[in-house]
Amino acid sequence: MSHAMKLISLFTLALMVLLAPQARAEQGITPNSIVIGRSAGMTGPIASRMKPATEAMDAYFDHINRKGGVYGRKIKFINLDDGNDPKRAAENARKLVDDADVFALFMTSGTPQTLAVMPTVLEREVPLIGTSSGADSLRAPNKYLFHLKASYGDEFFKVARHMKTIGVTRVAIVYSDDPSGKEGFQLAQNALQQHGITPLAVATLKGDNSKAVVDQVMKAGPQAIILPALAAPAATFYKEFAKVPNRPQVFAWSIVSVENIYKEVGADIFGLIVAQVFPSPVNSTMGMVREYAAIMKAANLPEGGYPGLEGYLSARILVEGLVRAGKEPTRSKLLAGLQTMKQYDIGGDFVTFNDRNVGRNFVELTLVGRDGRFLR
Numbered sequence: 001m002s003h004a005m006k007l008i009s010l011f012t013l014a015l016m017v018l019l020a021p022q023a024r025a026e027q028g029i030t031p032n033s034i035v036i037g038r039s040a041g042m043t044g045p046i047a048s049r050m051k052p053a054t055e056a057m058d059a060y061f062d063h064i065n066r067k068g069g070v071y072g073r074k075i076k077f078i079n080l081d082d083g084n085d086p087k088r089a090a091e092n093a094r095k096l097v098d099d100a101d102v103f104a105l106f107m108t109s110g111t112p113q114t115l116a117v118m119p120t121v122l123e124r125e126v127p128l129i130g131t132s133s134g135a136d137s138l139r140a141p142n143k144y145l146f147h148l149k150a151s152y153g154d155e156f157f158k159v160a161r162h163m164k165t166i167g168v169t170r171v172a173i174v175y176s177d178d179p180s181g182k183e184g185f186q187l188a189q190n191a192l193q194q195h196g197i198t199p200l201a202v203a204t205l206k207g208d209n210s211k212a213v214v215d216q217v218m219k220a221g222p223q224a225i226i227l228p229a230l231a232a233p234a235a236t237f238y239k240e241f242a243k244v245p246n247r248p249q250v251f252a253w254s255i256v257s258v259e260n261i262y263k264e265v266g267a268d269i270f271g272l273i274v275a276q277v278f279p280s281p282v283n284s285t286m287g288m289v290r291e292y293a294a295i296m297k298a299a300n301l302p303e304g305g306y307p308g309l310e311g312y313l314s315a316r317i318l319v320e321g322l323v324r325a326g327k328e329p330t331r332s333k334l335l336a337g338l339q340t341m342k343q344y345d346i347g348g349d350f351v352t353f354n355d356r357n358v359g360r361n362f363v364e365l366t367l368v369g370r371d372g373r374f375l376r
Contacts (some may be wrong), residue, residue: 001022024288026330028103034322034329035076036061036071037096039117040109040132041084045231048259050109052130052304053311056292057107059299060315070322078212082113089113093120103336104129107314110137111180113326121145127320127334130314134254134277135183146321146338147358148351149313152184152253155275156191156226158363159251163224164195167363168249172201172222174213174237176229181205184228184253192226205233210240224249231257235264242268249273251365254306261373272368279348280374281309288313288346305376317351320344 028035038057039051043257061075069075072376078100089108096102097120104127110116111133121128122142130148131138139151143360163171175185181204189199201220203213214237217225227234227250234256241299242265251273262269268295281303283289292312304311317338322329324337341359351359367375 007203026103027097027101029073029329032073033076034073035078035100035102036106036108036318037078037080037093037100037102038091038106038108039082039096039113040107041081041093041113042079042081044084046084046109046132046255046257048231048257048309049132049255051295052302052308053314055301056296056304056308056311057291059295059301060260060312060319062299063295064319069317071327075319075322077106082109084110084113086110086112086116089121090116093117097126098327099179102126103329104318104331104346106130106318107132107311109133111138111183114138117345118142118145126191127331129318129334129338132310133180135180136187137183139358141356143335143357145357147356148317148327149277149310150358150361150363151358152228153187153191154363155253155277156184157227158192158275158365159188159226160191160195160197161271162365163192163197163251167333168223169197170200170221170223171197172203172217172220172225172248173199173228174203174205174217176231176233177204177206178230178233180255181229181233188226188228205229205237209234213237214244215237218244222248224251225250226250227256229256231255231260238272239242239264247271257372258368259330259374262368266372267370269368269372270370274366274374276306276364276366276374277360277362278306278309278313279364280366281305282374283348285348288349289347291347313346315344317341317344346373350369357363 061077065074109132114131114133128145134152136153137152175181201217203216238261239282254277321338325333333373341351353359369375
């Protein structure tokens with residue numbers, strides 16, 4: 001080949017390289033950052049739980065960033081308020097994916113809100129790592145959604161098994177008239193039936209009917225009441241229930257707001273049993289609790305009880321997934337990396353994602369004391 005032809009060939013090759021379509025960088029990944037997005041009810045009825053959870057997430061991400069990030073990339077965390085409104089949650093998810101170019105979504109709050117973001121998750125194939133909801137209706141197989149805690153069904157199964165063990169057979173169910181409460185009722189009823197217990201009374205909290213509900217339930221003479229109700233209706237129920245002498249034991253799920261109930265009834269909250277899906281945040285014998293406390297202290301933030309520990313552990317599991325996604329992360333590598341977690345030690349508990357992307361099934365029952373604090 002002549003010298004001239006060689007020059008033409010080299011020029012043509014260089015031109016082809018310049019004009020060839022360039023590989024698109026993974027969305028939300030830059031040489032220096034990983035963008036994570038979240039929509040949560042920072043205002044509205046669940047704000048009292050979302051605030052400490054979010055502070056713990058921020059504190060853990062800052063902790064990781066101070067150590068150099070994940071393979072040199074700092075985590076940029078964008079948290080949008082949806083006011084516990086499914087419509088706003090759906091809009092936020094689209095904004096985060098389309099405008100903010102997030103790599104993954106993280107810890108949505110609420111069952112209706114999580115359902116509302118799922119079209120964006122599925123259409124855009126965006127991982128959603130965690131949700132504050134333990135709804136069984138979200139547990140259908142979904143390759144993009146990972147669950148970081150036990151379900152509400154698991155919680156009520158634990159409650160029903162405890163009742164069976166101690167010989168409680170006369171049980172009532174009081175639930176709030178909303179999608180979460182209705183699902184909670186079905187799960188509680190199913191759990192009782194699995195243990196040979198048929199509810200002797202069922203009542204629905206609607207508006208200001210708490211007194212009528214208490215009267216209806218107490219006429220049935222229950223030994224225990226299961227309360228699948230959200231923050232506000234649970235508190236209004238307890239305000240009336242606290243007036244009853246010789247009250248039966250009440251069992252609530254993990255998302256009940258003990259703070260709201262305590263504000264209404266004070267020391268009369270004593271005896272409330274709450275199912276928990278994370279270990280006690282004051283159990284300093286556990287490595288996760290000690291690290292959580294140290295991280296919050298370093299951030300000059302108060303420890304946020306169970307919601308705070310949930311926020312910290314959720315962020316920790318996400319970061320481990322990012323590490324397992326490797327130095328050139330993609331969304332598919334993140335999903336695969338999470339699935340490699342088998343008996344991953346988080347400091348006293350373990351994460352193992354099964355074929356339904358559920359990583360933990362820890363449940364324990366806790367007692368609320370007269371000061372509104374949890375007793376073991």
